[in-house]
Amino acid sequence: MDGVLDSFFASLAETPPGRLPTTPTGVLRFDFDGHDTWFVALADGRARAYRDGTDADCRVEMSRASFERLLAGRDHFVSMLFRGVLSVGGDLALMHLFRRLLPVAANSVAVEPATPGTTFAEPGLVGLQQATRIFAGSLFMISEANGNVGTTPTTPMGLYFFDTRFLSTWDLTLDGEQLSVLSHDAVNTWESRFGLVPGEPTHYVSATTSVMRRRQVDKEFQEEITLLNHAPAPVRYTMRLAVAADFAEVPEVRSGLRRDRPVVALVEQDTLRLHYKRESLHRETVVTASEPARIDEDGLTFTVTVDAKSTWSTRLRVLTLVRDLHSRDLRERLNSSTGRSDRRVLTDIARLTASAPRLRADYEPLQHAYERSVRDLAALHYPGLNYLDGLPATGLPWSMTLLVRESLISSFQALPFLPERAARTLRILALTQGARDDPFRGEQPGKIVQECRYGDSAAFNDTPESANFTAVDTTALFVILLDEYERWTGDADLVRGYEYEVRAAIAWLDGPADPQRTGYVWAGCQTSRTEEVGGTWRSSAHAICFADGRPAGFPQATCEVQGYTYDAKRRAARMARLFWQDLEWADRLEREAAELQDRFDRDFWLPDRGHYAVALSADGRPVDGLASNMGHLLWSDMVPMSRRDDVVRHLFGPGLWSGWGIRTVAEDEPGYNPLGRHTGAVWPWDNSMIAWGLCRAGFRAEAARIAEGMLEASRYFDGRLPAYLTGYDRAATKVPVPYGLADSPYAPSSGTPLMVLRTLLGLEPYANHLAVEAGVPEEMGQIELLDIPGRWGYTDALGRGRPFRARRTP
Incomplete structure (x- = not known):
């Protein structure tokens, strides 16, 4: 074992520039079996290993045998930490960075999974x-x-x-x-x-x-x-x-x-x-x-x-x-606990709540839902093990941990109101970005993680949940959030610091995400504790179906993920041009995005049905079911002008529109189930993002329709929307019907009133100014949002209710 260990550390002296991100920097000390010590200095994108030293920012204690498992890819250091075979003192972020130096090949599934009764x-x-x-x-x-x-x-x-x-x-x-x-x-x-x-x-x-x-x-x-x-x-x-x-x-x-x-x-x-x-x-x-x-x-x-x-x-x-x-x-x-007072978490919540813009709204459901959402999003953080400014949590009771898709979405929704949530999300995702090729976890270099859990199943690698990379949409969403964060805050230093991570993310989208080189990002599935789950937000195994009810199967290329990829490439091009001075790469990304849009419109459009396919199946056939996924194409700006009226007509047709919001699956589809969380339920966050897309595409009356439905529904939950509502028609039930096991609070649902408020006021950052183009329906009266933070400092926005009609659709 000594030879393997010594050989690995000696090889670090040959680490070429660019193997690592440039931050964080510091020194790790590894103590093996209490007497064998190595130091590793990380700085300027390089590593240097040496034997003799004193000071260290991060001290790691473990056995030689445990390090051999880690080196060979048969274990994951977070699992080892929670299992109690590895101890870390000081700055855990350095250990996250160090794992990028490990050999790429890995398979961390438990050799002999525990099978207690x-x-x-x-x-x-x-x-x-x-x-x-x-x-x-x-x-x-x-x-x-x-x-x-x-x-x-x-x-x-x-x-x-x-x-x-x-x-x-x-x-x-x-x-x-x-x-x-x-x-x-x-x-x-x-x-x-x-x-x-x-x-x-x-x-x-x-x-x-x-x-x-x-x-x-x-x-x-x-x-x-x-x-x-x-x-x-x-x-x-x-x-x-x-x-x-x-x-x-x-x-x-x-x-x-x-x-x-x-x-x-x-x-x-x-x-x-x-x-x-x-x-x-x-x-x-x-x-x-x-x-x-x-x-x-x-x-x-x-x-x-x-x-x-x-x-x-x-x-x-x-x-x-x-x-x-x-x-x-x-x-x-760990540094996260050093010097923390017993009331630090509560102080953080109070500080974040007080920092949000002040709202004055005639429409009481908006006022109440906004205040409740700000409090909940401020509270939905946890200190993790070593992150001084906290990690974003998703919901209670099932998701009080880092679920990345949900953190990215809720951070995007909250950007005009609580920009710190986005900064925290981006920092942890940059640290934990995929570095190894581990099929058990779905990890691949450049890919963004989806789930981090801390139970004993994750600790012993019975499940991949300590670092689960099976989602295919988080990588593009990471790039999208980084660009949107800079557009709002002007934090150019953060963007400059994450060039390495964005390049790795785009490389993943262009490579491993598309193993057959079709030009699309494909999602597979994995077996969870009790069921098969897919790699997109509608993760139920039979959520994506043909119009005749047949499941699409896996792999599948869902339409909204292609839209995210299109948006990510355009945003990466912007950042490359403005902050990384790589004009050639920016031009190439823009060309690839335009080609993707053209290819997508050719392969996904269903002329006989007048809407986009929800996905492509493994054999390239369009999956012609009618679902809400299509609405996401509006906010990623994937839909050509000539198609937009048709898309909107289907979103508000009797199949998808419940009266409270847009269902995940149309009511007249064979697979529709009003109780199915991905086969008929109404998700508030899904609707809020569709509403923003409608606003951007010029469908302000339709966006306001969704806003009214969501805000009216929130009244029945004391301003706190649950993760999702059942898909029953509003005219039939009169009240929104929740699902008994849904998270509440749930960060993307808490972000929904914030996103619809942004939509109603038409808030868009433009250079160093905030553009306001309100589209408030007459019955909502006046909306005044004060002290909106951004690259402009602080500013206010005002919207007055006015009568307007929905755009005529064919």
């Missing part, structure tokens, strides 16, 4: 829409209306952290009775309060006792429980808090899959510790109380006497620990 049960839907939820970063609690988390494992209730359920039972009773709800107050996204009484609701009149629960999350979960004795004499109470943890992973809870995980409960002094270990992986829940309690392996019991007309309270603390190979919480040694 599994069961399957339908996930519980009951009460999820009415459940209470608080969240800060990736720590969140979902509970019943009275604050309890029951013992049924098929419900999504519990306390979660880093994709793992650290509390599956948190059940409070008083003298053996369950607690009924008097009130619930969601104070903030991270804090809630409950007013409760023991017994059934019929007992309220005679109740002499009430219970107050106040809880919050930040770096830990805390709950204060207060007993109030309203009687004229002292009362003795027995309060029981049942506690358990199953350490289930979020994707398992969603799918109903259950693994047998041995959990050990230990009582140590005044502390209850719940442990889960799988080889080197170690997760732990630690529960303590501020008042004396009798602690056993199943919870805490408090026996207290409360004086007449008096109160008693205790504060409970729950720590969620992810141990490293030295049994420390692995966050302790």
Whole structure:
């Protein structure tokens, strides 16, 4: 092994210029088996390895055998970190950069995947829409209306952290009775309060006792429980808090899959510790109380006497620990935790919320949805392991992690309002861009990752989720967001710093994304825990169908991904010309984009149906189903002027238009299902981007139609649109019908009111100015947006409602 290790590090001295991005820079120290040390300095796109040194920005500890697995491509360093066989101290970003020096060939699938006992049960839907939820970063609690988390494992209730359920039972009773709800107050996204009484609701009149629960999350979960004795004499109470943890992973809870995980409960002094270990992986829940309690392996019991007309309270603390190979919480040694106060996450949320433009809108649904969306998007961040300015999270409960397509879309939607979200998204994606050719993960050089999860399945490479690269649309969207970010902010330094990553992304689009050299980007599919999923946003295996209901199969080239690729090439050409001084490459990119547009119009247009095919099948046949994907071609500017009226006519025909928004699949298609998330549901983010495309194409009345539908729907969810709505017709149901297991909040849905506001005001950056061309319908009255940040500093926009008619379509 020493020969392999020494040979690899010695070869780094020959690293040619351009092998690495120019940032970040710093020194890594590798300690193998406690005594063999190498240093690697990264600077100016090159690496230099040496033996003797002292200072290092990042210290990596692991065994020689583990490094050999990493070097051979049989493991991934993020999986190793969460599995506890690798320890990192300091700047984790340098380790992300170092992986670009590893040999390209890899296959990190587990050699012998663990197969603990599994069961399957339908996930519980009951009460999820009415459940209470608080969240800060990736720590969140979902509970019943009275604050309890029951013992049924098929419900999504519990306390979660880093994709793992650290509390599956948190059940409070008083003298053996369950607690009924008097009130619930969601104070903030991270804090809630409950007013409760023991017994059934019929007992309220005679109740002499009430219970107050106040809880919050930040770096830990805390709950204060207060007993109030309203009687004229002292009362003795027995309060029981049942506690358990199953350490289930979020994707398992969603799918109903259950693994047998041995959990050990230990009582140590005044502390209850719940442990889960799988080889080197170690997760732990630690529960303590501020008042004396009798602690056993199943919870805490408090026996207290409360004086007449008096109160008693205790504060409970729950720590969620992810141990490293030295049994420390692995966050302790990383820069993200160094110097962080306990309230840093909450301070970040307040700062981001305060930085957003102020809205004054006559139309109350817009005002309320805007304020709610800004708060939710500010809160949908998590500190990750080492990123000081946070990573974008997607949604709750299923997506409180980095899902890249969703982060790119929500960052785009929020650019005029919360530009920092886009900057954070671009930084992490530049760091994690594909560098190896790993078929297990779908990773390829230049490709942008789609999913990063942190459960034990990802840690042991049972699934590729610690770094899943199977999406085919994230790479183009990364380029699009980078260009749009600069157009809004004027941050030329960021663009100059990411030339390497954009060139690698375009190279992937031109090469591995099109293995048969057809001129299109193709999506395959993979098998997830319970189903096959495709590589586009409509990822259900049978989401893309012919008009007769036959699935298109895989590989498939969906229409919207070709539009993204067209847009990415034009935007890359702009950046190459303005910031990288490569005029030849810019010209070539523009020619390739024009050729793609012509080729696409020839191969995808269906003259007999008057719309674009949703995809091409593997044999090149157009898939003639009618779906919302076509609407994305408007915002990527892929549709020639002569086709636009036909496209819009189909988008608002009775098949696709539900009254609330545009369905994913037309109602008259054989595969339509109003309950199918990709085969009939209405996705708010999908509609918001289509609305923006309509606005850009001159269809302002139609764009306003979508805006009205989305904003009216938001009224039924207190301003917070769920991930998607069922596809039922508005005239039939009168109210929007949510799907029981959809994320809420969900970042792209939170971004929807922001995107439709941009659409209604017609906001477009132009040089160092903000162009405003409002198209506000008369019934919405006046809209005033103040202090819009951008390359112009701060400016305001005003739109007044006016009557206008939809453009006539054939």
